[in-house]
Amino acid sequence: MSHHxxxxxxxxxxxxxxxxxxxxxxLEGCVSCRRSVKLFLxxxxxxxxxxxxxxxxxxxxxxxxxxxxxxxxxxxxxxxxRWLNPLLAAAATITIAVGAGMFVHKSGPAPAPTPRPEIxxxxxxxxxxxxxxxxxxxDFDVLDNITDDxxxxxxxxxxx
Amino acid sequence: MTAAxxxxxxxxxxxxxxxxxxxxxxxxxxxxxxxxxxxxxxRQYVGADEADPASQEALIxxxxxxxxxxxxxxxxxxxxxxxxxxxLDLLRKRRREGLRLxxxxxxxxSPSLDIPDERAGPEEQARQRQTIARLREAEExxxxxxxxxxxxxxxxxxxxxxxxxxxNVHTGTIKTLLHRAVHRLRRELGDIx
Numbered sequence: 386m387s388h389h390x391x392x393x394x395x396x397x398x399x400x401x402x403x404x405x406x407x408x409x410x411x412l413e414g415c416v417s418c419r420r421s422v423k424l425f426l427x428x429x430x431x432x433x434x435x436x437x438x439x440x441x442x443x444x445x446x447x448x449x450x451x452x453x454x455x456x457x458x459x460x461x462x463x464x465x466x467r468w469l470n471p472l473l474a475a476a477a478t479i480t481i482a483v484g485a486g487m488f489v490h491k492s493g494p495a496p497a498p499t500p501r502p503e504i505x506x507x508x509x510x511x512x513x514x515x516x517x518x519x520x521x522x523x524d525f526d527v528l529d530n531i532t533d534d535x536x537x538x539x540x541x542x543x544x545x
Numbered sequence: 546m547t548a549a550x551x552x553x554x555x556x557x558x559x560x561x562x563x564x565x566x567x568x569x570x571x572x573x574x575x576x577x578x579x580x581x582x583x584x585x586x587x588r589q590y591v592g593a594d595e596a597d598p599a600s601q602e603a604l605i606x607x608x609x610x611x612x613x614x615x616x617x618x619x620x621x622x623x624x625x626x627x628x629x630x631x632x633l634d635l636l637r638k639r640r641r642e643g644l645r646l647x648x649x650x651x652x653x654x655s656p657s658l659d660i661p662d663e664r665a666g667p668e669e670q671a672r673q674r675q676t677i678a679r680l681r682e683a684e685e686x687x688x689x690x691x692x693x694x695x696x697x698x699x700x701x702x703x704x705x706x707x708x709x710x711x712x713n714v715h716t717g718t719i720k721t722l723l724h725r726a727v728h729r730l731r732r733e734l735g736d737i738x
Contacts, residue, residue: 396728400698402720425731429699432677436585436700439593443580446597450576450604454569 387411390418398422557620565611572611576604579621582701583628589696590632599635603628622710625703629711676734683733691726694719 387407390398394408399422404412412418555563555571557578563571580600587599607624614623684692697703697711705723709716 392728392731393724396724396731399727399731400720400723402724425727425734428676428680428734431673432680433700433702435677436588436593439588439596440581440584441597443577446580446584446601447573447576449597450580450601451569451573453601453605454572454608 399425579624585701586628587632603631625711683730687726691722694722695726
């Protein structure tokens with residue numbers, strides 16, 4: 386004869402779980418194992434019966450329920466609810482979209498980003514200053530040598 | 546006289562359809578079929594004292610939400626789910642209000658409620674009373690989920706598939722939880738014969 390069912394196998398037997406055929410055969414033939422399973426189930430059944438004693442009078446219970454039902458079937462409310470949430474969600478989306486659009490329009494187009502100069506401006510200005518500081522700038526030496534009288538005579542000729 | 550009373554042999558689907566149309570008698574027939582189940586489920590969550598109002602609230606909710614019942618699950622499963630959610634809402638409300646929470650037990654621990662089999666002799670009755678108290682105590686040592694599944698299976702007498710559907714978990718998970726619960730309870734009660 387095979388050995389008795391272990392605790393897990395007995396638990397499995399108590400809940401109607403699967404047992405290997407050999408173990409099932411043992412259970413069917415073993416008074417001790419069957420008694421162990423039955424004893425537990427009897428304890429549970431005793432406790433369940435205590436709960437049955439607490440159950441209400443079912444006619445009264447039914448009357449309480451029927452007496453508290455709303456007079457109008459709930460279907461119209463539920464249909465309204467079914468559409469209400471998607472409708473509110475759509476309205477909120479449109480409102481947000483329109484609001485955002487108006488805000489963008491009011492603010493004007495975003496300014497184009499300023500291109501970063503490849504040569505530093507300070508460097509260019511420094512080069513220009515150094516050139517202007519030199520006396521002998523090409524094509525400007527004529528003006529350097531001219532006298533005020535010459536200039537007056539020249540301007541008087543152009544005006545006449 | 547309503548439509549339901551003309552055809553006493555209406556099946557569940559027909560009763561639901563009629564109740565959706567406002568036939569209270571048809572809904573009453575559904576309540577008659579399932580109020581015991583709903584009450585026993587509520588009993589496991591909120592205890593005996595609050596099982597009556599909780600189960601009534603659950604059944605009224607079911608009526609007001611009948612249009613949401615699409616018939617994919619059995620009506621019994623659907624109404625059981627509503628009962629469980631109603632009880633969980635009640636327990637959350639209790640927690641918010643700072644009232645004593647009995648969600649882990651659902652019992653009021655009154656020894657007078659441990660009613661043994663009256664057919665048994667005095668000694669046997671005393672032994673049964675002791676065993677019931679030990680079992681109830683041992684259930685407290687289970688995890689919340691194990692206790693919930695154990696009670697729905699053995700006290701609310703739901704089958705594994707119904708429990709799985711009602712709690713929205715796989716049947717395999719229910720089997721595992723139940724096995725562990727029974728294994729632990731058997732160990733706790735080991736010396737009681």
